[in-house]
Amino acid sequence: MSTYLPALIWLLSAFACMFIAKRRHVKPTAIWAMVVTVLGPIAIPLVFFAKPEKYART
Numbered sequence: 001m002s003t004y005l006p007a008l009i010w011l012l013s014a015f016a017c018m019f020i021a022k023r024r025h026v027k028p029t030a031i032w033a034m035v036v037t038v039l040g041p042i043a044i045p046l047v048f049f050a051k052p053e054k055y056a057r058t
Helices: 005-023 030-047
Strands: none
Touching (some): 005 030
């Protein structure tokens, strides 16, 4: 079980990063998904520096 722990942490951090990005209205792109996948837990603080998507008022 301990051999799967780093992969589990990496996977959970990717889901947490995408959840935070969605809550902050950061547009999910393929490049952003690759960055999250490569950086893993390091990507969580980076999502706070991403600019939120601006919505047009209708």
